[in-house]
Amino acid sequence: MTVHLLGIDGMDRARIEELLELTDTFDEIGRRPIPRVPALRGKTVATLFFEDSTRTRLSFDAAAKRLSADTLNFAAGASSLSKGESLRDTVDVIASYGVDALVVRHPMAGTPHRIADWTDAAVVNAGDGRHEHPTQALLDAYTLRQHRGALDGMQVAIVGDIRHSRVARSNVLAFSMLGADVTLVAPATLLPDSVAGWPVRVVHDLDAVLPGLDACYLLRMQRERITEGLIPSIREYVAGYGLDAGRAARLPKDALILHPGPTNRGVEISAEVAADPRSVILDQVVNGVSVRMAVLFLLLGSGLDHEPAADGEVAE
Amino acid sequence: MSLVLRGGRVIDQAGERLADVEVGDDGRIANVGDGCVGDVELDASGCVVAPGFVDLHAHLREPGQEDAETIETGARGGALGGYTALVAMPNTQPAMDCAAVVEQVRALGRDVACEIVPTGAMTVGRQGEDMAPLGELAGLGVGIFTDDGTGVQDPRLMRRIMEYSTGLTHRLGRPVVLAQHCEVDALSSGGYMHEGEWSSRLGIPGQPAEAEELMVMRDIALVRLTGAHMHFQHLSTAGSVAMVRDAKAAGLPVTAEATPHHFTLTDAACASYDPVFKVHPPLRTDADVAAVREGLADGTIDAIATDHAPHTDHAKEQSFDLAPPGMLGLETAFPLALDGLGLDLPEVLALMSWRPAAIAGISDRHGAPIQAGNPANLCVVDPDATWTVSGRAMASRSSNSPFEGRSVRGRVRHTLRDGVPVVVDGEAQR
Numbered sequence: 001m002t003v004h005l006l007g008i009d010g011m012d013r014a015r016i017e018e019l020l021e022l023t024d025t026f027d028e029i030g031r032r033p034i035p036r037v038p039a040l041r042g043k044t045v046a047t048l049f050f051e052d053s054t055r056t057r058l059s060f061d062a063a064a065k066r067l068s069a070d071t072l073n074f075a076a077g078a079s080s081l082s083k084g085e086s087l088r089d090t091v092d093v094i095a096s097y098g099v100d101a102l103v104v105r106h107p108m109a110g111t112p113h114r115i116a117d118w119t120d121a122a123v124v125n126a127g128d129g130r131h132e133h134p135t136q137a138l139l140d141a142y143t144l145r146q147h148r149g150a151l152d153g154m155q156v157a158i159v160g161d162i163r164h165s166r167v168a169r170s171n172v173l174a175f176s177m178l179g180a181d182v183t184l185v186a187p188a189t190l191l192p193d194s195v196a197g198w199p200v201r202v203v204h205d206l207d208a209v210l211p212g213l214d215a216c217y218l219l220r221m222q223r224e225r226i227t228e229g230l231i232p233s234i235r236e237y238v239a240g241y242g243l244d245a246g247r248a249a250r251l252p253k254d255a256l257i258l259h260p261g262p263t264n265r266g267v268e269i270s271a272e273v274a275a276d277p278r279s280v281i282l283d284q285v286v287n288g289v290s291v292r293m294a295v296l297f298l299l300l301g302s303g304l305d306h307e308p309a310a311d312g313e314v315a316e
Numbered sequence: 317m318s319l320v321l322r323g324g325r326v327i328d329q330a331g332e333r334l335a336d337v338e339v340g341d342d343g344r345i346a347n348v349g350d351g352c353v354g355d356v357e358l359d360a361s362g363c364v365v366a367p368g369f370v371d372l373h374a375h376l377r378e379p380g381q382e383d384a385e386t387i388e389t390g391a392r393g394g395a396l397g398g399y400t401a402l403v404a405m406p407n408t409q410p411a412m413d414c415a416a417v418v419e420q421v422r423a424l425g426r427d428v429a430c431e432i433v434p435t436g437a438m439t440v441g442r443q444g445e446d447m448a449p450l451g452e453l454a455g456l457g458v459g460i461f462t463d464d465g466t467g468v469q470d471p472r473l474m475r476r477i478m479e480y481s482t483g484l485t486h487r488l489g490r491p492v493v494l495a496q497h498c499e500v501d502a503l504s505s506g507g508y509m510h511e512g513e514w515s516s517r518l519g520i521p522g523q524p525a526e527a528e529e530l531m532v533m534r535d536i537a538l539v540r541l542t543g544a545h546m547h548f549q550h551l552s553t554a555g556s557v558a559m560v561r562d563a564k565a566a567g568l569p570v571t572a573e574a575t576p577h578h579f580t581l582t583d584a585a586c587a588s589y590d591p592v593f594k595v596h597p598p599l600r601t602d603a604d605v606a607a608v609r610e611g612l613a614d615g616t617i618d619a620i621a622t623d624h625a626p627h628t629d630h631a632k633e634q635s636f637d638l639a640p641p642g643m644l645g646l647e648t649a650f651p652l653a654l655d656g657l658g659l660d661l662p663e664v665l666a667l668m669s670w671r672p673a674a675i676a677g678i679s680d681r682h683g684a685p686i687q688a689g690n691p692a693n694l695c696v697v698d699p700d701a702t703w704t705v706s707g708r709a710m711a712s713r714s715s716n717s718p719f720e721g722r723s724v725r726g727r728v729r730h731t732l733r734d735g736v737p738v739v740v741d742g743e744a745q746r
Contacts, residue, residue, distance in 0.1 A: 009517075088633035108635035109519035110589025129637070131519025169519060192516035193524075 003299055004116045004123040007132035008173040016141065016177060019294050023142050026293035029066065030286070040069035043300050046099040047126070048091075048115075049075045050106040055261060055285075056126050056136075060103045063292035069300075072097060087111070088118055095119045100300050104128070122299040130164045136260055137170035139291040141178055143284050144215060147256055152179035157209055159185040159241055160219030160268050163192055163230075167260045168219060172200055183209055187240065189230040206241050207250070215256040218243055218268045234267055244270040248278075256280050317341050319735065320352045321696060324360025327662050328367055328686045329670050337365055339692040343735030347688055358730050358737065360696045366665045367683045368400025368693040368731060370672040371646065372495075372573050373464070373549060373621035376402065376432070378424060379417070380409025384714050385626035387421065390646070391428035392746070393624070393711035395738045397646040398728040400693035401673070401682045402430050406437040407465035413437035413448040415456055429731070429738040429746050431693070433676055435460045438477050438494065444468050447477055454484050454492055459677035462495035464549060465596075467531050469501055474535065478544035485545070491677055493571075495547040498531035498556065499523075499597065508637045510583040510598040518587060520636055525553040525604070528597050532556045536563045539570055547675055548572040550623050552597040554607035561616040571675050572611070573621035576652040577643055577718060579608045585718065591632045591639030592718050595625070598641075609657055612667060619672035620664075622649050626714035644717045647710050651724035654699060661699060692735040701727035711744060 008016075029035055045064040047057050057073065064071045074094055094102065101122045104112040109129035116123040127133040144151055156175050162168045162184050175182050176199040183201045184191065195202060203209055210216070221237060231237050238244075243257065251257070257269075257279040265271045274281065321337040326348065337360075338352035339345055346352075371394065377385035387404070394402045404421055406412035412421060418434045425432025436453035440446045442463040450461055461481070468474045477494065484492045504523035509515050511522025532548060536559060539546045551557055551574050563570045577595060582602055585593040593599060611617040625642025632639050653664045673683025684690040705722045707715030731739035738745050 086630050086633040087635060087638075106635060108637040111635040113589045114633075114635065129519050130521075166519060169517075193511050193522055194513045194516040196513045197517070 002120055002122050005134055005295055005299060006113050006116060006123065006125045008134050008137050008170045008177070009132065011177070013177045016138065016174060019138055019291070019298060020142050020145060022294040022298060023287070023290045026297070027287070027290040029293070030290055036066050036068060038068045039297055040064070040067040040300055043069045043100040044072060044098060045069045045101045045103060045296060046072040046074060046094055046097070047103045048094060048105070049126070050077065050111070053105050053127065056105060059288045060126060060292050062289045063296055066289070067293055067296060069296070072099065087114065091115050091118050095121060101296060124295060124299065127166050129166065130169070131166050132170045133166040134170050135288070135292055135295055136167050137174035138295070139284055139288045140171055140217070140258060141174050142287045142291055143258065143280055144256065146283065146287070147280060148214070150179070151175060154180040154214040155183070155212055156180045156215045156217060157183045157185050157213050158217045158219065159206060159243070160221055161190045161225060162186050162219065163190050165219050171217065172198060176200070185209060185241065187231060187237070190225070207247065210247060210250040211252065213251060213255050215258060216243065216251060217258045220260065220262070221264055221268045238267055242268055242270065243273050245272045248273045248276055251278070258284060261285065317356060318346065318354035319356045319358065319737065320354035321360045321365050321694070321730070322357050324363045324365040324696060326365045326686050327665055329666070330685050330687070332662065337686060337694070339732065339735040341735070343692055345686060345688050345690050345692050348686055356737070358696070358740065360730070362700070363696045363698045363729055364661065365686065365694060365696050367669045367686060368695045369398045369650065369668040370401045370403070370676060370678065370682050371399050371622050371624065372403045372619055372672045372676060373405060374402040374624045374646065375405045375407065375626065375642065377626060378408065379420060384628050384631070385712055387424040387432055388428050389711055389713050390624070391425065391430040391432060392744045393646040395429035395731045395733065396711055396728060396742070396744055397648070398650050398695035398697055398731055399430050399646060400695065400731065400733050401433055401676070401678055403433045403435060403460060403676055405464045406435050406462060407442060411437050411442045413440050413442065415449070415452055418453055418456060418458060429733060429744060431682065431733065433678060434458060435462050435495070437461065438463045438468055439473070442466060444470060444473065447473070447480065450477070450480060450492070451484055454488055459491065460493045460495050460547070462497065462549065464495065464497045466501070467497045467499045471534055471538070475538050475542065478538055478542040478546070481544050482542060491545055493545045493547050493675060493677070495549050496531065496535055497549050498528045498535065500527045500530045503527035503530065508594060509586045510600045512583065512601060514583040514586060518589070520586065523598060525555060525600065528553050529555040529559065532559050536568065536570065539563070539568050543569065545569045545571070550575050550578065550597055550621065551608060551611065551617060552578045552600050552604060554604050557607045557611040557616055561611065564616060571618045572616065573619045573672070574608045574612055574617045575621060575623045576645060576649045576656070579605055579612065580652055580656050581718060586636070589636050591634065591636050592643065592716050592720070594636055594639055594641045595623070595643050596641040612657055613659060619675060620649060620653050620667045621672065622646050626712050627716050628714055632716055642716070644707060644710060644712055644714060646712070648705055648717060648719050648724065650697065650728060651726035652719070654726040655724060692732050694732045695728055696730040698727050698729050700725065703727055
């Protein structure tokens with residue numbers, strides 16, 4: 001049976017820790033003068049992006065190339081599928097190129113799950129609607145672990161547009177599985193309709209929680225939330241939830257500041273705070289490649305192990 | 317050709333008795349009891365002979381989406397499900413908002429396995445802007461008007477349609493029923509499943525129960541104002557059921573239906589992200605399912621309706637959000653009602669046959685007591701037979717059953733339309 005990475009939901013602590021430990025290995029490879037190993041030689045990784053995301057696609061592409069896999073890139077708007085071809089048709093076409101892994105980004109929740117039902121390739125969810133973004137959560141957990149050794153007992157706040165955030169959903173699950181206490185901080189309209197069963201505390205006052213935090217995770221705030229009637233203005237949002245120098249000063253000296261990128265300077269994070277030594281935003285980007293190498297390696301294994309040798313030939 | 321249903325247990329609104337049923341060559345019941353003879357004998361031993369079922373809510377897709385269903389295939393599926401009459405929803409392409417399309421649907425239904433009862437749209441093109449020619453369509457025999465697929469959003473227009481319908485009822489001397497798909501678009505748009513714990517977890521944008529309930533509330537107020545007969549389609553929330561119960565207790569002329577999927581499935585089914593579980597109104601919570609069942613048991617909800625909504629595989633092979641809403645229902649309604657509601661068989665038959673027939677205004681020929689002289693629109697069901705649901709095995713051109721693979725109890729053995737056996741031993745004859 002093909003193994004997929006569709007979400008943090010369904011994983012357990014042991015599995016996540018296995019991935020994070022494997023990431024250490026690939027992190028070391030990434031620091032070599034020639035950061036490339038032949039682990040996935042002969043394998044093909046296709047990125048299937050139905051939504052713009054240069055960063056995530058590049059990160060996966062770099063991860064696959066460092067493992068010596070061949071890469072294919074397919075980019076399309078989700079709407080172009082409505083011109084007659086069903087999603088399944090598209091997947092069948094891509095799969096016919098003989099891909100071993102499909103890295104899927106889609107604006108609608110559950111699309112990678114559907115695709116996984118239709119293909120023999122391993123499917124990696126690179127972000128589905130507002131549902132999950134598991135490799136982001138893994139790289140975030142890795143970044144926290146890199147700086148703190150372990151997440152156990154860490155006080156982590158996730159701040160901003162939780163409602164629309166796949167990053168928040170995956171991080172809530174991953175951080176709490178690894179032992180952190182997670183607090184969601186947002187105006188009521190930017191919270192999910194229900195957090196019943198979520199391992200979180202919900203507060204509406206950022207200032208009240210800042211002094212007790214080990215990490216402050218800021219989410220991207222989009223202007224369209226105003227036209228949707230969820231907040232009155234960006235100005236009012238910034239006044240209540242933007243991390244500026246004044247608020248950053250109330251964070252503990254060793255607290256970490258994270259953001260999934262791209263940042264809206266002056267909205268959820270001020271330019272000064274982005275440059276604060278406690279900000280680990282660039283570490284997150286670097287770790288993203290290592291984590292994705294670990295994920296692809298774990299799902300596809302070594303190309304040598306799984307490729308049956310033809311008669312009379314010796315496998316490489 | 318005369319025919320005898322031999323050895324069955326007859327159940328109708330008059331009660332229950334062991335009796336043979338003889339059908340004459342005029343398509344009417346000739347005799348019930350001893351001494352029945354006929355050219356053809358159909359075995360009904362161990363089975364129940366009942367008035368045929370009436371579905372108040374079927375999407376037959378013709379004209380416009382014949383790749384998903386036709387009137388012929390829909391009617392065949394209906395007959396296999398024990399139905400002798402299907403009320404055809406107007407969201408065809410073009411919509412059933414004028415005499416020409418209503419007549420086309422009726423003509424296409426003339427020789428199929430069930431009687432096809434066309435509805436008329438309440439507004440032109442189901443656009444919710446201008447009143448459709450209700451009088452002209454009522455004059456052609458249309459008894460139910462609905463914009464199903466959407467509700468009439470504008471309360472002022474809805475009020476006028478209600479008032480106008482009361483005048484038609486007086487003029488024609490028979491009831492004109494307005495049927496509402498209750499959904500306030502401003503609250504539901506952009507939502508693809510029930511809003512709550514599951515939608516939040518799955519990341520699928522939700523639509524709140526209140527989107528349905530606000531329109532139920534509004535229409536009950538307008539019924540109080542106008543005296544129109546309002547039929548509430550596919551009730552799905554506990555709040556809606558409670559409001560209809562209160563409205564009935566207050567003596568208002570309201571009726572209601574509920575679907576098998578809303579008394580069987582919950583929003584948890586959406587966790588598979590398979591759009592076969594996407595439907596409007598959406599699958600709700602356990603508490604809503606319990607309230608719908610209770611409403612069916614205590615008479616708040618008058619009828620079980622399928623909201624049979626075929627979609628091709630191609631249309632459903634999309635992301636959950638993008639796929640069209642709707643599920644097949646005609647061939648699974650009876651077993652789900654029989655096993656799922658905890659009601660006695662006569663109660664189930666009432667919900668599926670004579671009560672919906674009365675709402676549709678077709679009691680003269682469907683859901684009528686099994687006695688000499690009445691049209692022989694009958695079904696013979698084996699309440700003990702078990703079978704496994706398969707969308708592919710159904711008569712529908714589509715296969716989007718949310719009950720795929722489920723083992724169910726209760727199977728339709730024979731169906732007679734106007735005395736003609738259209739299903740014999742579970743096999744469609746036309």
